[in-house]
Amino acid sequence: MTDRITIHWFRNDLRLEDNPALVAASEAGRVLPVYIYDTTAPESAKLGGASKWWLHHSLHALNASLNGSLLILKGDPEQLLKQLISDNHAQAVVWNRGYEPWQIKRDTHIKQLLKEQGLDVHSHNGHLLWEPMSVVKKDGTPYKVFTPYYRKGCLAQPEPRFPLEAPNVEYAASETKGLTVDELELLPTIPWDTQIKLMWEPGPSGAKAKLARYIQEASDKYQDARNLPAVKGTSQLSPYLHFGEISVNQVWYALKDAFTKDPDNAHLDTFLSELGWREFSHYLLYHWPSIQTDNFNNKFDAFPWRDDLASLKAWQTGQTGVPIVDAGMRELWQTGYMHNRVRMIVGSFLVKNLLLDWRAGERWFWDCLLDADMAANSASWQWVAGSGADAAPYFRVFNPVLQGEKFDKQGDYVKRFCPELTRLPPKYIHQPWAAPQDILRACQITLGKDYPKPIVDLKQSRERALDAFQQMKAVS
DNA sequence: TGAAATGTTGGGGCG
């Protein structure tokens, strides 16, 4: 029994605490921990630049917590696992499940193959509160609307797993030679990560710090900071949850605990339902695997998206001439993150004011976000575009000026990322094009030179979007 | 987790 070796295949569960597969492995004997950088992933699932940066640091943190015994491999998981098993005479393989369509296909195949070879193979739920396959309506079909999904489908079920302690593991030394984290070459060759390095600490300890800070601040309930991009009112846990450096169960129970002590704290309640949205997007991707590329609502197949590279480029680089949009896009580029409120504003702007396909936004976010997550990214873009399940109606067009005035009253957020607008008074900070010439001159701003003129007229482009929507409805 | 257009109400100025 003590000679038995179980391979724990680390994927997006880069933690030792509350790790069901690792617990199972540790109970069966010695454990060989391996991370495999999968080079066979399809193009649409290949990690973006920001995600790679995060993974690099997260693997370092994991390896350190394993006293350097993490085996790192790169290539085709099927081949590498087979080799690993034979080199080390392993009898079992465990992992925590993933839910992206290509992962499911890959894992199902590998599981079957290894079982045929006589191995003991088990997968576990380490990533979600309620797994997609266990939540269906009475008629057996999956939910398409969030509220009944969450209330009747999830909350009515038994409570999610209470977080597990980190197991006592006896790690086996590998006979297979692995790579160092650095040899995966995940870091950028040009140093675009200077700001990111200062802001983020990947790994479980960074996650715990974020969680503690959030609960502390949410408990000071005078603030309504969740919607204010200039304030750190959101938890910023998304990249940690994506890579599994903290489990959703750990976050869920930490919030529940805080909520018990402070039952009418609306922030905590809202945050719990945000976790519900995270579950919902995984659920949608599992039951409708094509949502990353295809409109969930196929009426949108007839939507007249424009083809306009110059506008797309202006959006990507934060040069649209609309301050809150540009601030958001620059925040993304510089920090690998964007405040949730601003994600909705820039998304609406791309899809409605610029009339560009949501898939262009999905791809850009995928490359730039540290928390890039196929489920959340696809479901959220379709939500913004109006083509998704339980989506925002297409005619709900955000006015970036009003959104700015509402959620960034003094323009602090805009000024942080658009320093060329620093001198503008709050009255014009969200619409410099409306400022009188003498004020612009006094602020040393020449529109079209120091800061772009808006690339679209907000009113006209809003009407154009509504017309396009009518046109689509007429076609179908 | 909208915005804009349209409708309704009621207080106050004023002849």
Add this chain to the structure above:
DNA sequence: ACGCCCCAACATTTC
């Protein structure tokens, strides 16, 4: 004192 109008404030509808 009364009716009329204006318009802000709020509510409802439409996109």
